[in-house]
Amino acid sequence: MTDAPIPRTPSLLARAIDSDIFYSFRRSRLTIVAAAIVFLLLMMALFAPVLVVQNPFDPAQLELINSRIAPLWTAEGQKPFLLGTDEQGRDIYSAILYGMRISLVVGVLGVSFAAVLGIGLGLIAGYIGGAVDSLIMRIADVQLTFPAILIALLIDGVVKSALGNHLDASTTLIVLVVAIGLSFWVQYARTVRGSVMVEKNKDYVAAAQLIGLPARVIMIRHVLPNTMGPILVIATINLALAIITEATLSFLGSGMPDTMPSLGTLIRIGNNYLFSGEWWVIAFPGLALASLILSINLLGDWLRDALNPKLQ
């Protein structure tokens, strides 16, 4: 008997580098650039407190003496305000970093809420079927005919009328997350339901039922992991949409207040100075928002193609 060398299991990192998905990532230069931009913006948002010259949310740190300063490289520029300041003496660069934090937090939480809600309802609809299924799917059908932004605006208005018109910033943030979550759940529910209908007739589910596992365990531990590919793609593309929705709500004046501005709020503030020549108040937040959304969209497009078995 010879001792055949037992092949060592490659480490997780080695397996990741060797995988198809990493190969397709390396092959696409545009995707690498997009990923780098997303990573850079994420890091800037994450470490914002150490990267800024002032806390733009703290009124005590804003001085009116510093208002309406042009960007550093122009003739009227002043240190340390790299991208200039707005009317309240808020440093635009600092405000963008903090605003991006809010945009990302609302986006990620909103998408997570939508995903949990949609996946849950999709699992229930697909696994139980019958009247529950048709009820959930009819609601989904009706909601799908309305654009998400309209639903989010309505939810926002109803919550305001129930809780009073002047909410503090953190409550507004929660309202935005809920509004976005409730506007985007349908796609997850439909996708998960479809996969569950396919998966639940397979042998492994029958085996799990046979050994007496409860439906809840079968759904979450066994069926759900097999539906995750498309969910990941939808979540990435939805993240861009959720950030757009938050920015739009804030731009329309139904989102984050001026005291705790997100990127959309900054653009709304800047819009007031469009005619007085202070272009930097709006241009840089707009640029930040556009590059964030475009990069996430590019990543989402790539992920969709990379995970699509038809294209491989």
Place this chain on the structure above:
Amino acid sequence: MLAFILRRALQSIGVMIAVGIIAFTMFRFAGDPVNQMVAIDTTPAQRAEVRASLGLDDPVPVQFARYFINAVQFKFGVSYQFRQPVSALLKERMPATLELATCATVIAMVFGILMGIYSALRKDSFFAKVLQAVSLIGISLPTFLIGILLIYLFAVTLGWLPSFGRGDVVKFGWWTTGLLTISGLKALIMPSVTLGLFQMTLIMRLVRAEMLEVLRTDYIRFARARGLTTRAIHFGHALKNTLVPVITVAGLQFGSVIAFAIITETVFQWPGMGLLFVQAVQNVDIPIMAAYLLVVSLIFVTINLIVDILYTIVDPRLRATINRPA
């Protein structure tokens, strides 16, 4: 066929009733309508009087029935901020929105189809690749940023076009139109381009994909074999089959164009229903919000119904599946 239309119409009525329940719930339970309508120094007795005159003491089903009967006659109550009937406000604002949405759809269809055909027929040319890249950016930029960019370019820097409002309008009965005056037309350009841009990129991508698909089919190869000119093949045979799904999508999208007009109307201060709705959300004017929801839903549901019925008339294959017993 008739059974299908009836069933489809019943479904639409069901959706409208569901939306009606949501609108009524908002109207009745989100905040106290009486508080919104009276002054702070109103006595409790007067409040009770207002309450009784609005019928808020009746059982909820009775109130719903009354709301429903009124809504069917387009009576949506009185706006809290303007103290005017909501239906009058909506009627005054509706022409502006419909005109804007129609112009945006026309622009989106004309340019979207032309650009789609071009990028399908010359799919390796430089300009076609530029179009693809621009369409990705067009989808990624939020509507309000595009609007602001256009205002900065054409209103602030160049001064060619007005940045807000409708310009001069001409009245026909209760309908107002900006299509007949120079200033009205100039004011219409930027808002309708902004609103139509997303639909335009959508239609362009759709036409391109459909056209590439159709060009591979056998009947096109047969047309080539018959020695028809390229022009006749592309525009006589291929384009005709491409346009059916395009018109469907454009029709279905008309509803969301009206909803997205909310954003465009805010950017350009366009005096339409969308601007009214945004102001209503900010000021918690529930009657306007509920009425807007009902009116927009009605437009959505009607368009969906018409498109579905037209589709079955146009496409005989669908008729076969409908007539087959389920």
